Amino acid sequence: MYSEALRLLRSFHQISQSDLASSLEISRSYLSELESGKKTPSLDLLQRYASFFNIPLSTLIFFSEASSDESERDLKVRSFLGEKAISILQWIEKKTISATPA
Numbered sequence: 001m002y003s004e005a006l007r008l009l010r011s012f013h014q015i016s017q018s019d020l021a022s023s024l025e026i027s028r029s030y031l032s033e034l035e036s037g038k039k040t041p042s043l044d045l046l047q048r049y050a051s052f053f054n055i056p057l058s059t060l061i062f063f064s065e066a067s068s069d070e071s072e073r074d075l076k077v078r079s080f081l082g083e084k085a086i087s088i089l090q091w092i093e094k095k096t097i098s099a100t101p102a
Helices: 002-012 017-024 028-036 043-053 057-061 072-099
Strands: none
Touching: 002 028, 002 043, 002 057, 002 072, 017 028, 017 043, 043 057
């Protein structure tokens, strides 16, 4: 879920991959791999995201993979909430794109 959350965060703020990659001091291709799910961000990189977007790191950590000591119920709840949060962000993205003049 990290990949979609990071992509939507960037999209919501209308920042290009190139501009964000430059601000985070990573390559655009690495950012693309993060957003496509091919790479997993380090804690350091998540902290840079949080600082750049002025949001708590815990907001990004919410989308992390489940730890091995979580119960199946906890995992289902976290997955459900994460999917709902992603759906809301995707809805906002679609509304923003459709409202943007061509």
